Amino acid sequence: MRFIDLTHELKNDTQVYPGDPKFILINSKDTNKDYSLLEIGGNLHTGTHIDAPYHYIANGKKVKNLLLENLIGKSNVFDISHINPNKEINIEYIPTLNKTREKKYSTTNDLIKGLEKIIILKTSWCNNWGDENYFTENPYISKEVAKIFVENNISGVAIDSPSVDSYGENKIHKIFLKNNIWIVENLTNMNKIYEGIYKVFFIPLNIDAEASFIRAFIEIQ
Numbered sequence: 001m002r003f004i005d006l007t008h009e010l011k012n013d014t015q016v017y018p019g020d021p022k023f024i025l026i027n028s029k030d031t032n033k034d035y036s037l038l039e040i041g042g043n044l045h046t047g048t049h050i051d052a053p054y055h056y057i058a059n060g061k062k063v064k065n066l067l068l069e070n071l072i073g074k075s076n077v078f079d080i081s082h083i084n085p086n087k088e089i090n091i092e093y094i095p096t097l098n099k100t101r102e103k104k105y106s107t108t109n110d111l112i113k114g115l116e117k118i119i120i121l122k123t124s125w126c127n128n129w130g131d132e133n134y135f136t137e138n139p140y141i142s143k144e145v146a147k148i149f150v151e152n153n154i155s156g157v158a159i160d161s162p163s164v165d166s167y168g169e170n171k172i173h174k175i176f177l178k179n180n181i182w183i184v185e186n187l188t189n190m191n192k193i194y195e196g197i198y199k200v201f202f203i204p205l206n207i208d209a210e211a212s213f214i215r216a217f218i219e220i221q
């Protein structure tokens, strides 16, 4: 069994979404002591993280309420690396969903075959991590695609970009979170995986909060 780590390293001054509190990870002990004790500060949306419904929904679930059963399991990785910056991920980019258009997909009784409960979108935008435009020009999910995921009762959606929304927007977050679908953002190392079905592990902290850093990895046979 082999794993591929999809997680950014958290370190002092890791870049954060513009305007969010800075991430701090510093040794808080004076240098005369013979041990280390690090102090952490900043915000929970730093690096590879999960958004729980409470992020936008007042009575929504917090991270501590998310079921491990829904955070570990089979996932579809859809490769949409050919997408340009600032572009909407519509169903043309995901042939599996595009079939639904031909079928005049309409009701929740007509679920898409082969769609797993966890969806991972590989945009390869993670290659721009550290660049000035990383947080502002990312590809983002269209309303239509978000609704198809909702109708198919997925548990969660993950992306290798800073957000499922375009910069400054939140409507796609709200569609997912109000339907109890968690969101994982800032995956990395996507060049190591290809389109297909993988067992994935998204492991958050047991925390009374709207978001959490996670360790994200997939199993390779």
Ligand SMILES: [Zn+2]
Binding pocket: 045, 049, 050, 051, 185, 211
């Ligand atoms: Zn977030």
